[in-house]
Amino acid sequence: MLQTFFNLEIVGAAWRIILAGLGNTVLLSLVVVPLGLLGGLALATLASVRNPWVRWPLMAWVDFFRAFPPLVLLIFLFAGLPFAGVELGGFACVCIAFFLNTGAYYGEILRAGVESVPTGQSEAARSTGLGRLQTMLFVVLPQAVRNVLPDLLSNTLEVVKLTSLGSVVAMPELLFQARQAQSLTYNPTPIVLAAAIYFLMLWPLVRLLSRLENRALAGRG
Amino acid sequence: MAAKPIAGSIVQARGIHKHFGALHVLKGVDLLLAERELVFVIGPSGSGKSTLLRCLNRLEEPSSGSVMVDGVDMLDARTDINHARQRIGMVFQSFNLYPHMTALGNVTLALRKVAGKTRNEADTLGHAALARVGLADRAGHTPGQLSGGQQQRVAIARAIALEPRVMLFDEPTSSLDPELVGSVLGVMRDLRESGMAMIVVSHEMGFARNAADRVVFMDEGAIVEEGTPAEIFERPVQERTRAFIGQIQRH
Numbered sequence A: 001m002l003q004t005f006f007n008l009e010i011v012g013a014a015w016r017i018i019l020a021g022l023g024n025t026v027l028l029s030l031v032v033v034p035l036g037l038l039g040g041l042a043l044a045t046l047a048s049v050r051n052p053w054v055r056w057p058l059m060a061w062v063d064f065f066r067a068f069p070p071l072v073l074l075i076f077l078f079a080g081l082p083f084a085g086v087e088l089g090g091f092a093c094v095c096i097a098f099f100l101n102t103g104a105y106y107g108e109i110l111r112a113g114v115e116s117v118p119t120g121q122s123e124a125a126r127s128t129g130l131g132r133l134q135t136m137l138f139v140v141l142p143q144a145v146r147n148v149l150p151d152l153l154s155n156t157l158e159v160v161k162l163t164s165l166g167s168v169v170a171m172p173e174l175l176f177q178a179r180q181a182q183s184l185t186y187n188p189t190p191i192v193l194a195a196a197i198y199f200l201m202l203w204p205l206v207r208l209l210s211r212l213e214n215r216a217l218a219g220r221g
Numbered sequence B: 001m002a003a004k005p006i007a008g009s010i011v012q013a014r015g016i017h018k019h020f021g022a023l024h025v026l027k028g029v030d031l032l033l034a035e036r037e038l039v040f041v042i043g044p045s046g047s048g049k050s051t052l053l054r055c056l057n058r059l060e061e062p063s064s065g066s067v068m069v070d071g072v073d074m075l076d077a078r079t080d081i082n083h084a085r086q087r088i089g090m091v092f093q094s095f096n097l098y099p100h101m102t103a104l105g106n107v108t109l110a111l112r113k114v115a116g117k118t119r120n121e122a123d124t125l126g127h128a129a130l131a132r133v134g135l136a137d138r139a140g141h142t143p144g145q146l147s148g149g150q151q152q153r154v155a156i157a158r159a160i161a162l163e164p165r166v167m168l169f170d171e172p173t174s175s176l177d178p179e180l181v182g183s184v185l186g187v188m189r190d191l192r193e194s195g196m197a198m199i200v201v202s203h204e205m206g207f208a209r210n211a212a213d214r215v216v217f218m219d220e221g222a223i224v225e226e227g228t229p230a231e232i233f234e235r236p237v238q239e240r241t242r243a244f245i246g247q248i249q250r251h
Ligand SMILES: Nc1ncnc2c1ncn2[C@@H]1O[C@H](COP(=O)(O)OP(=O)(O)OP(=O)(O)O)[C@@H](O)[C@H]1O
Pocket: B020, B023, B025, B043, B044, B045, B046, B047, B048, B049, B050, B051, B052
């Protein structure tokens, strides 16, 4: 059993490939998390505009990309768009897909955060002459982020896991590299190794999240 | 139809109407405030006192009418509203301090971001403003570490640090424990003695008697009667004023 699923010889042969995959997963996360946050910030800021010509398209946008499975979106961008003459590389497709998908999720979380800040806060800021954007940036968002920190972190956890979708468009991230190693060695050990690395990487984040959630519960009680 | 400013008057609101949907909340209110004057506004709940104040700095958009503050037409689309608002300080019933900043941070935010001061300049002005409200030693405290009375004084410091020409107070002591009311009223009295023009919505009749030049009684979105504190409190002319004064004096 151990010979099959955790063969040390195979570990020795595959660890370089897998480590390169881990590096790429970290790099990819460092690109797509800020991209998603940026999209989310834009959406949450726009959502505070009351104009129905802004509100309705915005809601449709968010709903659409939350309902659209990210894997389908990614494959559409990578394998569908070329039929329209638009050929994007795997990396560009992953960036766009994450911007659209996780941006919509971050946007909903941040919007809830913005709405949790009492209107008196922005009224006080506006009464001292701060503009709409300054009020958002210096007064509302810092409080909004603090109020929804557990949700933001939880979504970030999902986003890091979702970077494994990059394997579908041949991004050499952790899962893709593990599958490469697996097909080279005809042994599932690389996959087990990748799973263990995902766990070790994300577990501290999960712990932190639990603690934040407990604290939020205690704060409410 | 921008009205010409009257010399010596710092606020001129004329014919202010405000509708919220079908609700007609202000029905043609005229209010003049002279330099150095303190006008005290009273009236039953829902009579439109807060809405009137909020129309003066355009936190609320009047449906019609004109508002001039310090010679600036507040409703003109060409007016830089953010610049104009620095000239109008506002203090709210619920303080509305920024909870994620220290007292000094609260006071200096607009100094840095609107008035364009450097951090050093802003800090100096911020400390001076906090000293004026008796909180020089609380600059590093966050709102959560301050009593209600201290929080409201920080809110006053935040407004006066911008050197406004007029201050609007909307029930500044209504959410304070009785023993903390005095400290806030004391700061308001100092401010008044320094010559600040003020419009105060409040139920503190004692303060009105001592400090107000004029008392305005509002009901159902209109000014019913105005006069000196003695006129309004001792010998109101209108039946509605009499009923309201009688009611609050029984409490
Ligand atoms: N944003 C709003 N949307 C709809 N109605 C509003 C809004 N703001 C105020 N109103 C209504 O306008 C009326 C006047 O409200 P306002 O707050 O100006 O009264 P007030 O005299 O300050 O009362 P209080 O003494 O209770 O503070 C009330 O009937 C209130 O419900």
